[in-house]
Amino acid sequence: MNDAVTDPVVRLTNVTRSFAQGGVTIDVLRGVNLAVNPGEIVALLGPSGSGKSTMLQAIGLLEGGFGGRIEIAGIDASKLGKDQRAAVRRDHIGFVYQFHHLLPDFNALENVVLPQLITGKPRVECEERAKELLGALGLGQRLEHRPSKLSGGEQQRVAVARALANRPRLVLADEPTGNLDEATADVVLGQFLSLVRGEGSAALVATHNERLARQMDRVVRLHDGVLA
Numbered sequence: 001m002n003d004a005v006t007d008p009v010v011r012l013t014n015v016t017r018s019f020a021q022g023g024v025t026i027d028v029l030r031g032v033n034l035a036v037n038p039g040e041i042v043a044l045l046g047p048s049g050s051g052k053s054t055m056l057q058a059i060g061l062l063e064g065g066f067g068g069r070i071e072i073a074g075i076d077a078s079k080l081g082k083d084q085r086a087a088v089r090r091d092h093i094g095f096v097y098q099f100h101h102l103l104p105d106f107n108a109l110e111n112v113v114l115p116q117l118i119t120g121k122p123r124v125e126c127e128e129r130a131k132e133l134l135g136a137l138g139l140g141q142r143l144e145h146r147p148s149k150l151s152g153g154e155q156q157r158v159a160v161a162r163a164l165a166n167r168p169r170l171v172l173a174d175e176p177t178g179n180l181d182e183a184t185a186d187v188v189l190g191q192f193l194s195l196v197r198g199e200g201s202a203a204l205v206a207t208h209n210e211r212l213a214r215q216m217d218r219v220v221r222l223h224d225g226v227l228a
Ligand SMILES: Nc1ncnc2c1ncn2[C@@H]1O[C@H](COP(=O)(O)OP(=O)(O)OP(=O)(O)O)[C@@H](O)[C@H]1O
Pocket: 019, 020, 021, 026, 028, 046, 047, 048, 049, 050, 051, 052, 053, 054, 055, 208
């Protein structure tokens, strides 16, 4: 069997991270172990300050300073330089944050097209893919709207479409509905989960909302710097 297909999308082995601040060192991650399988949607629960965002930063290969081993789609990231890490990120990972971080001067369609153009795909294909995703999220009539003309829930759905545009094997989501009211959060999370499932991507979703976490395939809890 081909290892690349059966490898976990993420494997963390004894991952550590400490921050030194004002002469005090805080050990935020003290030896985190986790494997996320292809297509699996995992909720990462933990109270505020427990290190959920720090853990997603480790997996997203956005920053250095982590101990232990971080593998993405079978690739050992600790052996990679900055450019190679960026390539792994581009090829395998989509991000959704609490705040949408859409480009304000571009409309919804363009925000979902741009990350695809960077991969060298022809524009017409990028637009087709963007329309497919935005349509699936109920935004078929909002393609030309800039972020400022969209509601909070709509902005977050565009961010979801952007994260999935390049068919990542893994979506990292940090409180993706944390900025929305409860009813909107439920709708957007439901759409996010069904789209991710339909695409066959894996996802790791940081939240402190137990109710939302129960809608995912598995829940892991970050406590005292390790996963329970
Ligand atoms: N760059 C940094 N420098 C110093 N300390 C940091 C840094 N980043 C995070 N921390 C500390 O690490 C701890 C974990 O922060 P993190 O943001 O990962 O938690 P979180 O679980 O995502 O919290 P929240 O749910 O409130 O977003 C906090 O105590 C925070 O102050």
